[in-house]
Amino acid sequence: MNSKDKIRVAVAGPRGRMGSETIHMVTNAPDLQLVAAIDHKHEEIAFPDIPVYTDIDACFSTEQIDVLIDFTNPQAGKMNLQKAINYGIRPVIGTSGFSNDEVIDYRKQMEQKKLGGIIAPNFAIGAVLVMKFSQMAAKYFPDAEIIELHHDQKKDAPSGTAIKTAELMAKTRGAKKQGAPDEKETIQGARGADFDGMRIHSVRLPGLIAHQEVLFGGKGELLTLRHDSMDRASFMHGVHYAVKTAMNLETLVYGLENILD
Numbered sequence: 527m528n529s530k531d532k533i534r535v536a537v538a539g540p541r542g543r544m545g546s547e548t549i550h551m552v553t554n555a556p557d558l559q560l561v562a563a564i565d566h567k568h569e570e571i572a573f574p575d576i577p578v579y580t581d582i583d584a585c586f587s588t589e590q591i592d593v594l595i596d597f598t599n600p601q602a603g604k605m606n607l608q609k610a611i612n613y614g615i616r617p618v619i620g621t622s623g624f625s626n627d628e629v630i631d632y633r634k635q636m637e638q639k640k641l642g643g644i645i646a647p648n649f650a651i652g653a654v655l656v657m658k659f660s661q662m663a664a665k666y667f668p669d670a671e672i673i674e675l676h677h678d679q680k681k682d683a684p685s686g687t688a689i690k691t692a693e694l695m696a697k698t699r700g701a702k703k704q705g706a707p708d709e710k711e712t713i714q715g716a717r718g719a720d721f722d723g724m725r726i727h728s729v730r731l732p733g734l735i736a737h738q739e740v741l742f743g744g745k746g747e748l749l750t751l752r753h754d755s756m757d758r759a760s761f762m763h764g765v766h767y768a769v770k771t772a773m774n775l776e777t778l779v780y781g782l783e784n785i786l787d
């Protein structure tokens with residue numbers, strides 16, 4: 527592919543677990559061109575042919591960028607997304623921690639500019655399918671619990687994936703307080719986080735990457751949906767697809783499930 531036809535990509539968080547995998551994916555994709563990286567600390571590094579910026583304004587005003595991919599942390603991700611909108615750069619955000627209200631506000635700004643972009647709590651196709659299947663199942667099994675399991679360096683709990691799964695399930699399940707009406711925790715937190723009366727449990731252990739189980743209980747039966755990301759490569763097909771799709775959107779999409787064929 528001629529280099530002028532490639533999608534020009536900048537990556538924020540390039541030294542992180544997801545950022546480094548993304549740099550690898552973009553560098554090897556024939557239709558993408560890595561033009562810059564944005565790191566909050568170091569300018570001098572490790573990526574031989576691309577400039578690394580600590581100042582996002584300097585990056586966006588110097589480089590020709592079509593898409594920003596962000597894998598940082600909630601605070602930086604929100605700042606970077608706002609900057610991308612200001613500069614007319616299409617954001618593809620994997621960073622967790624965006625609320626529905628924030629998504630609505632960013633979407634409004636982007637529609638005014640006819641700017642496409644995606645926020646996806648999870649880019650792995652299997653995880654997205656578990657979300658969709660959970661939404662289907664919650665209609666028939668309103669008693670459900672989510673268990674998300676991640677590596678022990680993860681900063682946020684519950685995971686963005688678990689929250690998005692619960693939000694999708696709420697559309698078919700409605701609000702219902704589960705468990706015995708008079709249940710009591712003898713150790714605080716034993717029943718997990720409460721989302722519309724449904725419980726979310728977060729496990730953090732070395733050795734794990736990203737996993738989720740959704741359990742549905744009915745009279746005399748149990749349905750279990752489970753997804754395991756055993757390698758961060760599992761997210762990269764979705765990131766690549768989101769970058770290409772963002773080029774043809776004029777709004778902000780929240781969730782990869784909304785752009786899958």
Ligand SMILES: NC(=O)C1=CN([C@@H]2O[C@H](COP(=O)(O)OP(=O)(O)OC[C@H]3O[C@@H](n4cnc5c(N)ncnc54)[C@H](O)[C@@H]3O)[C@@H](O)[C@H]2O)C=CC1
Pocket residue numbers: 538539540541542543544545564565566597598599600602619620621622623646647648649650686761
């Ligand atoms: N949507 C998805 O499919 C996935 C999302 N995630 C999310 O991605 C985020 C990052 O996860 P990891 O890579 O595991 O974290 P990490 O901690 O390994 O990497 C984050 C990187 O961002 C850098 N950083 C912090 N502030 C920055 C700023 N202002 N500008 C540029 N870089 C900055 C840090 O130095 C670090 O290198 C988390 O919110 C996580 O939940 C993780 C895996 C998959």
Ligand SMILES: O=C(O)C1=N[C@H](C(=O)O)C[C@H](O)C1
Pocket residue numbers: 622647648676677680681684685686687688735736737
């Ligand atoms: O921090 C992670 O690792 C992950 N974060 C995302 C989340 O919070 O859901 C996606 C995936 O679960 C991995």
